[in-house]
Amino acid sequence: MLGPLELPQFPSCSDCLAWSADGELAIAAGEFVQVLTPKTANEKAEQGPVQKAINNWHSNRFRVNVFTESEWPTIYPQKRDHFSLGGEQSLSTVVGLAWSPPGLAKFRRCVLAVFTSNLLLSLYEPVGIQGKWTRVAIVNDSLKLYFQPQVQDEGLALRKSAIRSFSWSPPLKVPATEQDADSLAVPGFESRWGHQILAVANDAKEVIFLRVRSLVAVQSPRYTADVLAVASWDASSSNYPEIQPSSVFAAALKSKAVTSSMTWGPWFFADDGRNLAVVHGSRLRVLKFDLDPTTLRQSSGIGMSSEPVAQSDENTSLYSEQLQDHRFTGPIKWIDMTDAQQLCLAAGVFGGIVLLTIPYSAYGGQGKNSAKIHLQNLPFYDDTASGSQSEAPRHWDPVTYPDPESQTLTLHVATGGGNAITKHFAPDHEDIPILKAAWRNQIDEMREQFDFDRDFGGLAVARIWGLTSCNDIIASATTLHPGDVIEYRTASEDRVIITFSTTTGAVAQELPDAQASTPDPNSPSGPDSPGSRRDAALRHILNSQHDERGRPPLSGKILYAAACSTIVACDNEEIIEQARQVLIRLATVTGADLNEEISKCSTTNSTVAAKPSGELSGPGSHLFERCDICDAGLAWYSTQEAQCAAGHLFVRCGLTALAIQDPGASKFCSGCGQEYLNEDEMDASDLELQRSCQSLFDLFDTCTSCGGKFRP
Template sequence: MFDMTHRIVLPFWPTALDCVDWSGNNQLAVAGGENVAVLSPSFREAASDGSHWTSIVFEANAFTANELPRQAPLSFPSFSLGEEISTWQVQRVKWSSPGIARYGGCLLAVLTSNHALSLWECEGKPDLLRSWKRKIVLNDSLRKHYGYSRAIPEDSDSEASARQRCAQQVSLRIKSFCWSPHQDQSQGDSHIVLSSVAHTETHLLAVSTEGGDICILRLTPPVGQPEEGWSSKVVCTFEAGPDGAAGEGEELTWRGWNSHESCRQSTLSYIHNGNLHHVVIRYTDAGENASDFKVQRLTAQGFGTSTGSLRGPLRYLGNHMLLTSPFDCMTITSIPTLDQPPGVVQESRYDLGERWDPVSGAVPSQTPPWKQAIAESKATFSAEHNLDGHVQERTWGIAASPSGDCIATCITLHPSDAVANIVPHVQKCLLLLSPCDSNIFYALQNPTAQEGKLFCPPVAEDLYFNRLQHPGNQPKQWADSCVSLIRSFAPISKDFSDGKDPVLLAESVRTKLYFETNIAKARFEVLAAMFKKDRRSISEKHHVILQGLMGQVSALASLDLHQGALGTRMAQCYAVLSDKLHAGETDEAASSASNQEVCTICGQEIPMESIKWGRCSGGHQFPRCAVTMLPIGDPKSSKSCRICATRYLDTTQVPELQQDTYQSDSQARGGDSAEATSDKSSVASEPRSSLVRIMLAACDTCVLCGGRFGA
């Protein structure tokens, strides 16, 4: 059997288990020592090792005094090795749901051994070190919530003040965390809208403190003013232990959201003193205030093999079962509900063969593809160092891709019969990327995976990336299979109603543009042609997609929506484009619609020559937004497709689109929003029902090839 495993060498040793996480946007994060490595897919050229991955390593433990105030050593009962003596090594990394960060990406949460939890965002190209920035340290949000002062009180030498300072510092130490899960819109819930719109649920983060509290934080992104930075506030707090029992919550994990009566609810599970606990979290309205949230504790589960001996990791297997790890076995436990009698919980036990080592990770897979990869890596290591097969591997973490077609395993290799003297600068670990099957449809169409919703519904970019790594399939067969798979996840298509709700209109447009058979097939045939570098075929398929775009714009225009300046310009561009396509012309002379686009440099008219670029008679050339057809004069106000590099307007950077977005007004920083927009008062905000807003919200991936967006 031909081995398709990619082996990527990373320049560090991991320092904690469960060190690998795979984002919904198909990026990998690996924690090791003081560093974090981020691997991103490369669609345009393969790396030197033959893989289509680019990697960047950045230092994650260097905090400024403003980010993390220095603290005097505490007394022995409150002493923390990680906080006061360690080098603040990275202990855990977890990606958020897609759609929170810029370009619809994911935020990366990094927990270091000094109990500080920070959030990182990619502001540009992911393979550039300068693109990765720390945005916020969440410990400060806990400080504000508890009302603690950063300043050391004048009577700090007194015994009472010292005890108070110790208690405060302990309550700010974060021990565990988890992101609120992403709710996919394909499940047909009326509360869920586009994945490109940042929702309440994807902006929630749960943290457990050493003081015994579990806090739910809500994140707020910068709106129109990136220099303002991210902010967060605690919207819900409860004790980890029942009836005031001491001890902190460990291994937090969050179940998917669902609608219940007039609210949204979810279950948060965690380990407390070796036992499994569940709480139901509910919120009403927009979930912006503490009064919107309610917490109800389910009956503590303390029986059977799980009694008092649970360790991490915890993993939800769909919406009904939870994977736990007692001392020498794995268990699969059913999740209790509010209407279920106490003690009625199903549990299955799987023995680990008297292995007492802690579990470093768990992923669903029918076959273990990493076994052969590890065996071959051990053989190579033995040959390189003349060890005669005396090699011991250690697995630090394991993660599955969003679509379940690949497993990432992080290992280190060591001599098994000798002491290895290795200095830090030559330490390295191996990240093994092992395909479960060369066919991505294998995992997604697995009945068990579908029933448990173990993997994300596919997007065109993931299917294309799978083809880049396994190029054996015939292009037409591959495109037809992709269309069939995409259609199986399609939501119900609805025609425009008499209502003018922009969210519902955008969802209807998205369903038609991304799931209708002829448009979806044309999009995958574009990807197949890109793989073969067949430019003529690409142009023909673009015409089919363009006709679909024009049909949706025409249907929206017939609703007589309230338009702003951008919406009016967009309608004019489509009118010119429609005249050209119907007349078969290659210049603007035959157009009955007037072209209003002018060069921002010289004021000359910009004719409609291409859906990807525009050029004035003075020779100035601009990229053109492939959805709105508007020329993009400022490169900073655009984003690009990660596959075909087509440019699009970035709604977070265009002044007319920064305010009154699909998120609620109170989410735009409250009282700070007026000050943030005071310097842009001369720019008229585009209405919520504008043609531009609806089309850009609907197209959350590249409309021409299905790629995700980036810098």
């Protein structure tokens, strides 16, 4: 059973939890962010019986409100039209955080985006062997570079680069081309992990669509955000129709209205379009984003064209007169009911949520379909109120949902006042009423125990600060308070309780294994079985000498190692024949004596003896491995380990099969623990070998044994 976590901190925003696809749980706590990563089964076994719930996790807590002058220059008071409300003078506490889809960070993991109250959006990832979480990019810098040539007014330039809200899009995966389908090729990054699209809203009533990329250099990952499209709002539209439009107050509200929340809908590859729902002021709006994926195939440059390569405008097909009667507060969540060919959009309003049922045709922007859009209002009433519901008091607290990538047609909703409900959606249009969330029972039990321990007489309250989900496990962040007195609390008394339960309300038994996260099925290292993964890697390495696309061939040392590992542990006759051809070519080009290796290609599960000292210094000596300790040759008897004549034992890389003789040049599979060469930590004296390893690990970026992600 997975017990609740009690952490010595206090949430700083109404949606303080974020759970990555890799299983890392991030918690926003004022000036800090705490990241919890589940321990693997091997790590739990090493530590013995677990006494505390926190012992099931690796915990990293880091400060996010410290900026250098270059990262965040001093901002002086601006003119009246551009005067801010003081965000630059705030403590820069965390007001939002979200994980990117997998594939963006090093080892194809997720990047953490942290939004602070000084209107800066920063990207964080663990750096170095110790895995210290470090700020690796500030998205506002990309906006400054884009708008600086266009805007001369300094105050307006500041407003255009100040971010108010953001949202990651699920990855845009480009279908493999015929060239990629070649038997000698491996599907590209865009087909396996997809493009990472980020939408941000600034202070100038604009929504900017960015493509975030990782430009990987040796020991220096670098991120860049390229502007794809810019959409702006109609300045004449009113967000507050109840106010006299010609009044000074209405003009002030119109100029200061901001986009408070946004979220992406599903991709439709039929027209490469996607909708972004946003709450601007008090109105719900939907933007249509159209993009041709072929324009994103240029992935080698530092930046893209200065002109937008995508289009975005408001989707008027989703406009409904009924929306004018509601004041939207956010957040928003899409639910795709594929069987019914429609979607549901849930949006927070004052005292409840609104559900919009939208047909696919309206979502795609095909004509006026407002008559087909169904609106349902779900108000939140106080459970303890007496009398009819129409007279009962309503909850006015912020609303929060789990992550939008939920696989079930169930909407989970929680409010800051502790109200928790679920709403099921049926493809047959059956109207299912809202129910009390089953996972709320854990929170009620904690509140009752808190009330009993402090003798509050049933007046204790529980506040829910965030919901998130991963693999059908729901995590909630809850704080407990007295309900009838003014609460006095010092920083040392700050507590937030993280509970874990299934969607049915049962206490979660085990967390998703983050370290062995499910690989992408389109990954070249992610077929069905370990054998097929290793065979795919061997086939690619041995076929690289026939590459006719202008790419440099792999290092001869890697080709020789792949051929020897084929002799030792491969039963595939096609791959064995490829290994024979590679050995013949290497012998011809280098003059090395490879007759023993070539002769053993006719048998399976053979061994290759270590080369004598004469051959280690003769023609083709760069092909052979030698012990760094005693300078003797290494024998080939296994693809898992290597040993020299003096008995020095080394582990072989799970991809290249080269012996790893430097302990600092390794990386490990987070799932099975298989050891691999770390291309970023290799000796730079052999540039050809380092370049070849970098090329291979760019393609085979997950474990060839189990498909898990790598870690330092």
